[in-house]
Amino acid sequence: MTGEIIIPENIAQAKKYLKQKFVPLAGGTTLLLNRSANQKLLDLSKLKLNYIKYQKKSINLGAMTTIGELLEEKKLENIFGGLIPKALLTIGSNLNRQMITVGGNIVGIHPWSVLPALFLLLNSRIKTIQKKIYPAEKFFATAPKSLLKNELVSEVEIPLAWAKSIGRWEKLSLTATDYPLISVGVLPVEESIRIVTVGLSLLPQLFIIARKNIDKEIENIGEKVKISQDIRASIEYKREILKNILTDILQ
Numbered sequence: 059m060t061g062e063i064i065i066p067e068n069i070a071q072a073k074k075y076l077k078q079k080f081v082p083l084a085g086g087t088t089l090l091l092n093r094s095a096n097q098k099l100l101d102l103s104k105l106k107l108n109y110i111k112y113q114k115k116s117i118n119l120g121a122m123t124t125i126g127e128l129l130e131e132k133k134l135e136n137i138f139g140g141l142i143p144k145a146l147l148t149i150g151s152n153l154n155r156q157m158i159t160v161g162g163n164i165v166g167i168h169p170w171s172v173l174p175a176l177f178l179l180l181n182s183r184i185k186t187i188q189k190k191i192y193p194a195e196k197f198f199a200t201a202p203k204s205l206l207k208n209e210l211v212s213e214v215e216i217p218l219a220w221a222k223s224i225g226r227w228e229k230l231s232l233t234a235t236d237y238p239l240i241s242v243g244v245l246p247v248e249e250s251i252r253i254v255t256v257g258l259s260l261l262p263q264l265f266i267i268a269r270k271n272i273d274k275e276i277e278n279i280g281e282k283v284k285i286s287q288d289i290r291a292s293i294e295y296k297r298e299i300l301k302n303i304l305t306d307i308l309q
């Protein structure tokens with residue numbers, strides 16, 4: 059491939075190249091494998107988007123922070139009952155986790171992408187260098203690339219209002235590092251329980267249920283959930299597995 063690669067030194071330069079149809083390059087774990095001929099790339103590595111910031115009411119993760127760096131951050135183990143590192147450890151191999159970034163995982167979305175579901179579960183907000191702010195429910199209601207057009211994600215803000223709730227994350231896959239057949243995240247919040255799924259469709263799915271009549275709520279989720287074809291398992295198998303995982307976690 060012969061396309062140009064530019065490494066902007068600051069946000070102003072990055073904005074200029076985005077207008078010229080340069081494509082953002084983060085960890086490169088998808089983009090460099092599928093690069094089309096003469097595609098012009100904008101390497102984000104010098105934009106200082108690699109950080110974890112603690113604010114009074116939120117944690118803000120820079121878009122270029124890698125999964126490996128998040129896993130080194132011990133403070134993340136003390137919120138949401140350790141939900142965040144537990145979910146992150148289900149992503150690929152240790153080697154992949156050193157390259158995959160927050161921004162790349164949420165914008166280049168796949169059915170197996172963990173961070174979109176995690177950020178949806180935690181009611182996060184996605185911010186861009188163009189100063190736009192998208193609630194996760196809006197950002198992941200459609201393929202993020204079609205929403206963003208030429209925008210660049212700068213950070214994800216996770217509110218801490220529910221930080222004392224104990225979350226759960228379960229993955230079912232053929233091997234430990236394989237893509238999930240299904241993953242489920244659960245976070246009890248006040249009178250309700252938030253549930254997200256990974257591996258059932260391109261976009262993560264969020265369900266908010268009451269804490270009573272759990273059996274009935276699980277049956278309802280089984281009926282409502284959208285499941286795409288997957289050569290590894292039938293739709294009905296995945297539906298039953300989802301209900302079994304939820305029953306195990308919630309009862």
Ligand SMILES: Cc1cc2nc3c(=O)[nH]c(=O)nc-3n(C[C@H](O)[C@H](O)[C@H](O)COP(=O)(O)OP(=O)(O)OC[C@H]3O[C@@H](n4cnc5c(N)ncnc54)[C@H](O)[C@@H]3O)c2cc1C
Nearest residue numbers: 082084085086087088089150159161162163166171172211
């Ligand atoms: C073997 C393997 C196994 C994997 N397993 C899993 C798994 O189980 N679970 C999981 O969640 N992921 C998994 N991944 C990672 C996932 O498939 C993607 O490769 C990864 O999320 C892409 O992130 P990246 O930082 O490498 O992005 P890149 O490949 O650099 O970019 C991906 C896309 O996002 C865009 N982009 C990147 N950053 C920004 C930004 N800041 N603003 C706007 N657009 C941006 C790019 O233009 C591109 O379109 C796996 C990857 C591999 C190679």
